[in-house]
Amino acid sequence: MVLKHGDVIGLEDRLGDHLPELQSPLADVTVGRALDMTGGLPPDTRECLTLLGLSVYTETEAGQLLDYLASLKRLNFDAGSEISYSNTGYRLVEAALERKGFRFNDFVKSDIAQQLGIFMEAPDVWNDPVAGLVPGYWKSGEKWQLSSAGLHISASGSLTGSGMALTKWAQAxxxxxxxxxxxxLDRLSADRRLSDGRVTGYGLGLRRNEVDGKRFVGHGGSHPGYKSYFLLDPTAKTGMIVVSNREDANTYKMARDCMAALNGLSLPETNCTIxxxxxxxxxxxxxxEMRNGIANWLDSEDTLYDIGGGWFSSLSPSSPVRLRWTGTExxxxxxYVSRRLKPVKVEPLGHELDGHWQAPSYGASFDIKDGHLIMGIGPTRRAMPLEDLGQGRALFTLHDGPWTKRVCLHKLQDDRIELVLSRARMIEYVR
Structure with missing residues (x-):
């Protein structure tokens, strides 16, 4: 949609040129970096709301979320220095285009659905009726639950349609x-670079996936209870589509394994010895945290594969991890940021962070008492044990419907802390 309307919004334009209410440094992020995951935008609106104590089921509207994003004054990281998956850039660019009279759902209908004779829809909220949409499910213990969510969806993940509709679009x-x-396809998957010139492997909404030296292009999507992935071979003009209405489906792995079998390729080995x-x-x-070959970085999990020489990689352009164990660290x-990480043993948290903590601008608060973080009101109030990692850091686990989040509490000053997830690293509280 941005490529079609390059005369009104360019990839090198600042977001603030089109959304003047945004504050620096968010306003200074370019449209291209907002879309290629290198912008450091306070990354995922849903995760920001989690850190303010709002549930996945809490309903929000587009205007409310834009006002919230306009209040933010921190990025996750300096734009162009790192890559980390974020939906916020797509939300902001959608808002910018809508102000110029171009609605995402209209584009989906005119430039995709009508062109291909298929049904596709981009609803604004979860409860908007969509013809033929089957329920999504997630597993809670031994029971399956119907999925739902309250967040205004936005162009970052609102596309709905059948597996056949996705197939016809991918074929086109x-x-x-x-x-x-x-x-x-070439324009959407063209090289994008960090500020230092390194190619990331993530384009404008499409990512490159390499299997046994062969390059594919694709992308996936997920909402509570739904998963999808398409993986294309631009050379042979073949592909694989996977859609699922259950939370536990690994649609990328299914698509990758099928394309590997189709092409006689060897799948990557895990064999992780970290x-x-x-x-x-x-x-x-x-x-x-490492567990059975899976790396959990700030609550974002990736399987690590053996790439030789003692190195292990996620083989993911949108969440790249490349690590080895030296024997001590x-x-x-x-x-794409250099990291050195040392083993740590968790301890119960002492009393140095006890007290009432607030994010005054948003009316959010929690208490810390006797080694627990206590958040919520009424019957939703819960006490979550804090695990001390040293250097003013502690982990706690937050359960929210289909999701379990491990959040890092990080002390910035004696009476100032931040709560950190992979996609939201800038929510601050004061005591």
Whole structure:
């Protein structure tokens, strides 16, 4: 949609040029970086709301969320220095285009659905009726639950349609058919770079996936109870579509394994020998847990694959992890940033952070008492044990419907802390 309307919004434009209410440094992020995951935008609105105590089920509207984003004054990281998956850039660019008279759902209907003779819809909220949409499910203990969510969805993940509709759209992309699809796959997957010139492997909403030396292009999506992925071979003009209405489906792995079988490719080996346990950086809110070959970085999980020489990689352009164990510490890169992480043993938290903590601008608060973080009101009030990681850091686990979040509390000053998740690293509270 941005590529079509390049005369009114350019990839090198500042977001603030089109959304003047945004404050620096958010306003200074370019449209291109907002879309290629290198903008450091306070990344995922949903995760920001989690850190303010709002549930996945809490209803929010587009205007409310834009006002909230306009109040923010911190990025996750300096734009162009790192890559970390974020939906906020797509939300902001959608808002900018809408102000110029171009609605995302209108574009979906005119430039995709009508062109291909399929049904596709981009609803604004979860409760908008969508013809033919089956319920989504997530597993709670031994029971399956119907999924739902309250967040205004936005162009970052509002596209709905059947598996066949997605197939026809992917076919149009990979075949480069006339009209709006000619050359579009190449433009969406073209190289994007960090500030230092390194290619990231993530384009404008499409990511590169390499299997046994062969390059594919694709992307996935997820909402509570729904998962999808498409993976395309631009050379052979083949592809695989996977859609699921259950939370536990690994749609990327299904698509990858099928494309590997189709092409006679060897799948990557895990064989990860990095010791299980928690690791932390010397400073900052940065932690990682290894468990059975899966790296959990700030609550974002990736399987690590053996790439030789003692190195293990996530093989993911949107959440790149490349690490090795030296015998005393982990070294490597996460998000293309150099990291050294040392083993740590958790201890119960003492009383130094006890008290009432507030985010005054948002009316959010919690208490810390006797080694627990206490958040919520009435029957939703819960006490979550804090695990001390040292250097003013502690972890706690927050359960919210289908999701379980491990949050890092990081002390900035004696009476000032931040709560940190991979996609939201800038929510501050004061005592």
């Amino acid at each position: 992309l990979v075949n480069g058919e006339g009209g709006p699809f000619k050359g579009l 010791p299980d346990g928690l690791y932390v950086a010397d400073s900052g809110p940065f932690w990682l 982990l070294e490597g890169e996460i998000g």
